[in-house]
Amino acid sequence: MAKSLRGTVxxxxxxxxxxxxxxxxxxxxxxxxxxxxxxxxxxxxxxLHANYAEQPELTFVAILNEAGQLELGIVGENAAAMLGxxxxxxxxxxxxx
Numbered sequence: 866m867a868k869s870l871r872g873t874v875x876x877x878x879x880x881x882x883x884x885x886x887x888x889x890x891x892x893x894x895x896x897x898x899x900x901x902x903x904x905x906x907x908x909x910x911x912x913l914h915a916n917y918a919e920q921p922e923l924t925f926v927a928i929l930n931e932a933g934q935l936e937l938g939i940v941g942e943n944a945a946a947m948l949g950x951x952x953x954x955x956x957x958x959x960x961x962x
Contacts, residue, residue: 870895870958872935874905877952881943882936885956889933896960903927904957905937906950 872887883905892913895901899911910925920926922941925948930936935956938944945951 867959868895868962869960872956872958874937874950874952874954874956875934877945877950880938881945881947882938883944883950883954883956884930885935885937887935887956887958889929892929892935895958901958901960903935903937904959906948906954908948908950910937 870887870891872885874883875886876884878884897913901912903910908925910927912927914920914926914928916928917926917938917940920940924940925944926938926940928936937956939947
């Protein structure tokens with residue numbers, strides 16, 4: 866049975882990263898690997914990564930930032946501008962149990 870979390874992009878930071886209203890506590894027991902699918906603004910990324918530096922340039926990634934929020938970004942780019950995703954956009958996280 867698939868499980869999910871739903872939230873929104875709460876704000877876009879100065880680098881164009883998408884900061885969501887989903888927090889680290891909501892990810893307790895959730896897989897971090899590629900079985901985790903995160904959808905936002907018609908785009909998808911797989912898994913949670915430790916940081917942006919470990920991924921190739923222009924990769925759309927999800928991390929739990931230092932504030933404990935789910936953050937979506939593009940390595941080396943402004944995700945909000947490149948993907949056309951403003952604050953208020955829905956975010957859906959899905960995984961199989």
